Amino acid sequence: MRLKNKIAVITGAGGDIGKAIADRFSEEGAIVIASDIGLDAGKSTIESLVENGAEAQFIQTDITNPADVEALMKKVKEQYGRIDILCNNAGVNSDEKKLPDVSFEEWQQVVDVNMTGVFLGMKYAIPHMNSGSSIVNVASIAGIKGQKLVAAYSASKSSVIALTKTAATEFGRQNIRVNAVAPGIIDTKMVDSWRALDKWEILSTANALRRIGQPKELANAILFLASDESSYITGETIVIDGGTLNL
Numbered sequence: 001m002r003l004k005n006k007i008a009v010i011t012g013a014g015g016d017i018g019k020a021i022a023d024r025f026s027e028e029g030a031i032v033i034a035s036d037i038g039l040d041a042g043k044s045t046i047e048s049l050v051e052n053g054a055e056a057q058f059i060q061t062d063i064t065n066p067a068d069v070e071a072l073m074k075k076v077k078e079q080y081g082r083i084d085i086l087c088n089n090a091g092v093n094s095d096e097k098k099l100p101d102v103s104f105e106e107w108q109q110v111v112d113v114n115m116t117g118v119f120l121g122m123k124y125a126i127p128h129m130n131s132g133s134s135i136v137n138v139a140s141i142a143g144i145k146g147q148k149l150v151a152a153y154s155a156s157k158s159s160v161i162a163l164t165k166t167a168a169t170e171f172g173r174q175n176i177r178v179n180a181v182a183p184g185i186i187d188t189k190m191v192d193s194w195r196a197l198d199k200w201e202i203l204s205t206a207n208a209l210r211r212i213g214q215p216k217e218l219a220n221a222i223l224f225l226a227s228d229e230s231s232y233i234t235g236e237t238i239v240i241d242g243g244t245l246n247l
């Protein structure tokens with residue numbers, strides 16, 4: 001029960017990684033507030049938690065909309081009095097193309113969700129946090145290495161790492177910790193469009209462990225950063241990629 005009675009907000013909770021985070025947080029005793037732009041997926045995430053007797057609710061939120069995000073955090077504060085954990089997990093991928101072929105609209109959409117969404121999540125959650133609260137932002141190894149053909153995705157995830165360090169520095173004195181995870185390839189809907197490609201076998205096993213990562217393996221690391229077990233870690237980005245960056 002590493003998160004017993006902690007109030008945990010998870011964005012993008014209708015996705016595969018979001019669901020795995022919600023499951024792990026709930027198993028460890030957290031009260032889960034799952035948010036997502038998708039109504040059905042978000043609701044289905046909390047159904048199994050509630051069936052198992054856990055306290056959880058879904059609040060539909062577009063993470064790119066400041067009024068929506070402010071309303072989400074206010075509602076949690078009104079209902080529970082505080083926010084202990086925020087996991088900024090909502091994200092979208094870029095379609096693969098070279099930088100000059102990326103339209104301004106495509107760029108804007110990816111940056112809005114992946115970068116501005118993380119900014120808005122922290123902007124509206126931090127005022128409701130206290131000493132001991134923890135934020136975990138989901139970046140990507142694309143934000144470390146600058147992956148070819150996904151300029152907006154790489155740039156936005158790099159920004160997540162920078163925002164993490166900025167917020168960690170600003171709120172360390174209040175003992176609010178801010179960390180990030182940088183996953184490699186994880187077995188979720190986000191990579192579905194690549195599964196039919198000839199290069200899929202190579203792409204999904206191009207790491208030291210020679211296999212794709214599972215959502216739960218990422219969720220376990222996020223749980224560690226969200227919990228008091230990581231109490232002296234802040235401003236860090238933990239790479240969870242099966243050794244991809246080391247090859």
Ligand SMILES: NC(=O)c1ccc[n+]([C@@H]2O[C@H](COP(=O)([O-])OP(=O)(O)OC[C@H]3O[C@@H](n4cnc5c(N)ncnc54)[C@H](O)[C@@H]3O)[C@@H](O)[C@H]2O)c1
Pocket residue numbers: 011012013014015016017018035036037038041061062063064089090091092093113138139140141182183184185186187188189190191
């Ligand atoms: N799957 C991977 O290989 C991989 C690798 C590195 C990083 N990540 C990151 O992990 C996170 C989760 O991705 P996933 O693989 O579970 O993908 P996913 O597509 O299964 O889930 C993403 C979720 O984000 C939600 N979302 C999208 N736009 C939103 C918005 N405007 N407001 C609120 N919610 C919104 C979607 O509805 C979806 O439920 C993302 O930030 C992603 O970039 C994934």
